Amino acid sequence: MKFSTTLKALGFTTAVALAPLMAVSAQAAGTLTTAVAIDPGSWDPIDTFLVDWSSAANNIFDGLTARGADMKLKPGLATSWELLDDNKRIRFKLRENVKFHNGEPFNAEAVKFTFDRLLGEEGKKGPQQSNYTSIDHVEVVDENTVDFVMKQPDPVLLTKLAGYGAMIVPPKYIQEKGDAYFNTHPVGTGPFKFVEYNPKVNLVLEANPEHWGGAPKLDKVVTRFISEANTQVAELQAGRIDVATLIPFGLAPTVEKSPNLDLVSITGPTVVSLRFNTKEGITKDPNVRKALITGVDRDAIIKAVLLGHAKPIASFQSELSFGNDPAMKPVPFDLAKAKKMLQDAKVPAGAPVRIDFRGNDATFREVAQATAGYLQALGLKPSLQPHEPPVLLNDIIPNGKTGEAWHQAWGGWTFDYDNTAYLMYHTGEKWNPYGSDPKLDALLEKQRTVYDVKEREKILQEVARYVADQALELPLYNQNTIYGVNKRVKNFDAPADRRFRFTETTVE
Amino acid sequence: MAGFILKRLLQAIFVILAVTLIVAFAIRLSGDPAVMLLSGGGNVTEQDLQNIRQALGLERPFYVQYLGFLRGIFVGDFGKSFMGATPVSALIAQALPATLLLAFVSLLISIVLSVPLGIYAAVHRGRWPDQLIRILSLVGLSFPNFWLAIMLVLLFSIVLGILPPSGMEGPESFVMPALTMAIILTATNVRLVRTSMLETLSQQYIMVARSKGLRDRVVLYKHALRNSAIPLVTYIGLQFGSLIGGIVIVERVFNWPGMGSLAFDAISNRDYPVLQGAITVLALFIVLINLLVDIAYGLIDPRIRTE
Numbered sequence: 001m002k003f004s005t006t007l008k009a010l011g012f013t014t015a016v017a018l019a020p021l022m023a024v025s026a027q028a029a030g031t032l033t034t035a036v037a038i039d040p041g042s043w044d045p046i047d048t049f050l051v052d053w054s055s056a057a058n059n060i061f062d063g064l065t066a067r068g069a070d071m072k073l074k075p076g077l078a079t080s081w082e083l084l085d086d087n088k089r090i091r092f093k094l095r096e097n098v099k100f101h102n103g104e105p106f107n108a109e110a111v112k113f114t115f116d117r118l119l120g121e122e123g124k125k126g127p128q129q130s131n132y133t134s135i136d137h138v139e140v141v142d143e144n145t146v147d148f149v150m151k152q153p154d155p156v157l158l159t160k161l162a163g164y165g166a167m168i169v170p171p172k173y174i175q176e177k178g179d180a181y182f183n184t185h186p187v188g189t190g191p192f193k194f195v196e197y198n199p200k201v202n203l204v205l206e207a208n209p210e211h212w213g214g215a216p217k218l219d220k221v222v223t224r225f226i227s228e229a230n231t232q233v234a235e236l237q238a239g240r241i242d243v244a245t246l247i248p249f250g251l252a253p254t255v256e257k258s259p260n261l262d263l264v265s266i267t268g269p270t271v272v273s274l275r276f277n278t279k280e281g282i283t284k285d286p287n288v289r290k291a292l293i294t295g296v297d298r299d300a301i302i303k304a305v306l307l308g309h310a311k312p313i314a315s316f317q318s319e320l321s322f323g324n325d326p327a328m329k330p331v332p333f334d335l336a337k338a339k340k341m342l343q344d345a346k347v348p349a350g351a352p353v354r355i356d357f358r359g360n361d362a363t364f365r366e367v368a369q370a371t372a373g374y375l376q377a378l379g380l381k382p383s384l385q386p387h388e389p390p391v392l393l394n395d396i397i398p399n400g401k402t403g404e405a406w407h408q409a410w411g412g413w414t415f416d417y418d419n420t421a422y423l424m425y426h427t428g429e430k431w432n433p434y435g436s437d438p439k440l441d442a443l444l445e446k447q448r449t450v451y452d453v454k455e456r457e458k459i460l461q462e463v464a465r466y467v468a469d470q471a472l473e474l475p476l477y478n479q480n481t482i483y484g485v486n487k488r489v490k491n492f493d494a495p496a497d498r499r500f501r502f503t504e505t506t507v508e
Numbered sequence: 509m510a511g512f513i514l515k516r517l518l519q520a521i522f523v524i525l526a527v528t529l530i531v532a533f534a535i536r537l538s539g540d541p542a543v544m545l546l547s548g549g550g551n552v553t554e555q556d557l558q559n560i561r562q563a564l565g566l567e568r569p570f571y572v573q574y575l576g577f578l579r580g581i582f583v584g585d586f587g588k589s590f591m592g593a594t595p596v597s598a599l600i601a602q603a604l605p606a607t608l609l610l611a612f613v614s615l616l617i618s619i620v621l622s623v624p625l626g627i628y629a630a631v632h633r634g635r636w637p638d639q640l641i642r643i644l645s646l647v648g649l650s651f652p653n654f655w656l657a658i659m660l661v662l663l664f665s666i667v668l669g670i671l672p673p674s675g676m677e678g679p680e681s682f683v684m685p686a687l688t689m690a691i692i693l694t695a696t697n698v699r700l701v702r703t704s705m706l707e708t709l710s711q712q713y714i715m716v717a718r719s720k721g722l723r724d725r726v727v728l729y730k731h732a733l734r735n736s737a738i739p740l741v742t743y744i745g746l747q748f749g750s751l752i753g754g755i756v757i758v759e760r761v762f763n764w765p766g767m768g769s770l771a772f773d774a775i776s777n778r779d780y781p782v783l784q785g786a787i788t789v790l791a792l793f794i795v796l797i798n799l800l801v802d803i804a805y806g807l808i809d810p811r812i813r814t815e
Contacts, residue, residue: 038777041592048592049545125563127545130556183592199594199602200765200773201675226674226763227773230658234673238665390539 030219032489032507034243034500035232039200039225043186044179045167046118049127051413051498054163055245056203056223058499060101061167061188064092064111065158069493069501071320071415073159077106077168077189081158087451090148090157091141098212100170101193108140113171115148122179128165132157153449155456159322159414163499191216191503200225216503217491236261236484242507244484245498249307249363255484264494265309268481269411271316271420272364274355274371274474279434281404282353282380287345289471292353292405293331295338296374302477305366310477315464316408316420318478320496323417323460328468330475338378349379354403356396359386364407367476400433405474413497417460418447425467440466516802520795527791528581532574532784541590541778542566564590577784586785591777596785599770604789606676607759607766611751613682614689615744621694626701627728633706641698648695653688653754657761660684674763685762689755693747700743704736711735745801749794 036052043057066076078092098106115138123129134154139147148157160166168189174182186194191213192205203223209215224241226232232244233251237258247255247263256263276283276292283289302310311319314328353375355368365386372382385403387396396402408431412419423429426444427436440463447459467473481496488508495501542560561567565576580586586596629641664684665673671683708714709732717727752767759768767786774783 038773039591041589041594044592124559127556127560129559180593184594198765199599200769224675227769227776228760228763231661231674231761231763234661234665238669238673240672388539390543394540394543 030507031222032218032220032243032502032505033222033224033241035224035226035235035241035245037225037227037232037246041199042183043194043197043203044126044183045169046123046126046128046165047183049164052225052245054413054497054499056205056221056500057167057186057188058163058190058501059192059205059221060186060190060194061169062190063162063166063168064094065162067159067162067497067499069495071496073162076162077111078161083451084147087153088150090150092146092148094144094146095212096144098189099210100173100189101187101208102170102173104170104172104187106168106189107143108146110168110171111146112138112140113174114166114168117169117174118165123165126165131160131165153451155448155451155453156414156416156418159416163413191501192221195220211503213503217506218502221502233484236486239486242486242489243492243500247482247484249305249309249482252307252309252482260487262485262487264483264485264492265480266494267311267318267320267496268479269318269320269413269415269497270409270479271313271318271411272367272407272409272476272479273313273316274405274476275402275408275424276471276473277400277402277404277406277434278472279400282345282347282351283404285345285347286471287341288347289474290331291338291341291345291347291378292375293471293474294334294341295378296371296474297333297335298330298476299333301367301370305363305370306477306479309480309482311480313475313478315417315468315475316410316424316473317417317464318411318415318496321415321417323421323457323464325461325464328461328464331468335374335377342378342380347380350381352403353380353382353405354385355382355405355407356385356387356392356402357407358389358392358409360389361407361409364409368407371474371476397433398430402433408473409479411479413499415497417464418444421460421463421467422448425463425472435472437470512806513803516799520799523795524788524791525578528578528784528788529574531787532577532780533570535775535778535780535783536570538775539778540566541780544778545590577781581788586788587781589782590779591782596781599782600767600785600789603765603767603770603786606764607752607755607768610682610685610689610759610764610766611748611755613686614693615748615751617686617690618693618697619744621690622697622701623733625694626698627705627733629698629702630705630709631728638702641702645695645698648691651692653692654757654761656691657684657688657758660688661761674761676765681762685758685764688758688761689751693751697740697744697747700740701736704739705732708732708736742801742804745797745804749797752790752793 034055036055038050038052040048040050040053042048043060045057045061062077064076064078066074068074077095077098079095080093082091084091094108094111100106115135117123118129118132119135134150134152134157136149136151139149141147170187173187184197191208191211193208195204195206197203202225205221207216207219226235229246229248229251232241232246233254235241236244236255239260252263255261276289278284298312302308302312312330314330315324317324319326355372357364357368368384372384375382397406410420422444424431425435425440426432427441443459443463443466447456450456450459481498483494485492490506490508491504493504541564542557545560565573577587584597586600588595589599625641629638632638661673661684664671672681675681714727714732717731755766756768756772759766760772763769767790771783771786774786
């Protein structure tokens, strides 16, 4: 900031005049302030599917299972679990002497109430139910034991119990106060309890010293709703928020250069690829698809467009994803080899490659332009076709109207390859308009019935390898999750999925 | 006079109807809220989408939804937000005062700045203070308000660290958003005051006042300012209306919890009821102010009534 001295001089008079208003930036000791983009409007776990909900509410509620910042599954409100009756029943031993913030005891009834609500009429109105339909119902065995009776096998269920719709809610409180009251006055068993909620402004939580995992080290956590990235960064620079969650790549250098801030850039859930039209055009031929993958320098794109805030991938998943095979490496970039491959496949010079993408994604627009540059170098004739996202997602892709390639960006909070792979490669799925492969179908169906972690991982890795062999897509990169963090924050364990849990965090 | 007011009222109703219809129709073209709500989920089936649409009342035909919304306007019930089911009227009740207060403060600052500057320019017509004020007002007119807002944040919040960059917390929160709006308003108002003042100063009664031997100050403030204030007041009344409309960007940059932010977020989230409610209330406001100005005009000038 070269001109800052001039600005200082200019603003000096005003500064003197406004001096009595000073010290607005001082943050209360023991209070951590974060900013998220969207106010979910309701804090009821079954009402929303927003990451921003979870950034705050993961501190209020607990699930039966839990997941740390390392994305490893661990016990939550359940201390242990076992599979019974040929995997048709999962029995959970519940943590004892746990109380909700209102004093209500946590027990088997609370678990049953939570899932009856999620799977019943109330849950039907919200977006969470669809994720848990593999559960038929929950049975109370005794005060501290419950059985999940399964409708169909669901190996991802244990992960899904660690968040969102499966968060355990207090039965008596909801029955007495009603759903509408619970929406704006949430009560859970988590490390922080609700203090106040100002719609579109903030949510204030205070420490729950009786939390089963130990008392949090902070006194208060304030979540502010700021939907403009520049404003979040300005608040961060002014020292009025400690953790900002909305940092576009373009603003990352600003955060990096600020002396009081740290930029945290870690592996995130979102993966980006160019899927191929395997039915029409030059991409019908798997050898051509392989040539295109070889001919695009993904490392250079990551460096130049994403400023390094992404990692190369070999399949449509991040390295944290269950089913990722570290032994699988991305196809190395080799322009000469790619040209030769195209020649061998008898692709005429100037053959068209159209890329359909979401027009509102400014980052991807640059990625697409860079990709088009490489395709041009291969002697092809690339064109870029931006679309309104609803048109692309509801018409162009599902109805198979894409060009030779189209933009797919996706990431599930479960970090399980099944979450995306099934919908992208199984015959007849919305995100698979062109393919129909019995072998792939069989693998995808089989992994959904296998509870053995090692065996299931092997099948998912086989799916990834098969997709790569068939060159069904050009895997571009795995986008990082970026936070701007004030240096006064200590022990901030940055979660890849943005589901904060501030139990160990402190501020100076 | 009664006929004139009736005619204006009917026109106002027509405008409100047109605005609500366009908004309700246009936002439904922009995407499916059910898809938005489910976008974080993995295994979404068509049935899940149907359930959500049903819960939100979106499976009904457009005219049924629109008529339901119109009926709601009369009883003050704009429905519930798709995000968390908060009543839209509650969200508006919270946001409207924030916006009105900001608009009012901006207008006030602008008046305090533009009246003395405009008079000074008029009195020193053609000399350097006049030229300077006119150049400055031209510069002020050319500022895009979001750029001005960001520059103010850079200076006062980041370099000097004396003002909060966003939010509505106390008097200090008003400084930058109100200043951003006021600078742009002042640029137009200064020119208006100057022209209006010059016109009045060339009137015969001013000459008479001067030749009576009245002091300059009395002539200026007692005779000239009062007379030139008439067009000014009506203009500022109209400005208040467009000010509320134009506040969206400033509210967004400063994360002001007002009507602009409410409408903007509602568009991003495809929150039909909130957007419809917010736009209707804003439109009502602007129409109401225009109506009052029209009526005031009619009262002052009988020629307008018969038009």
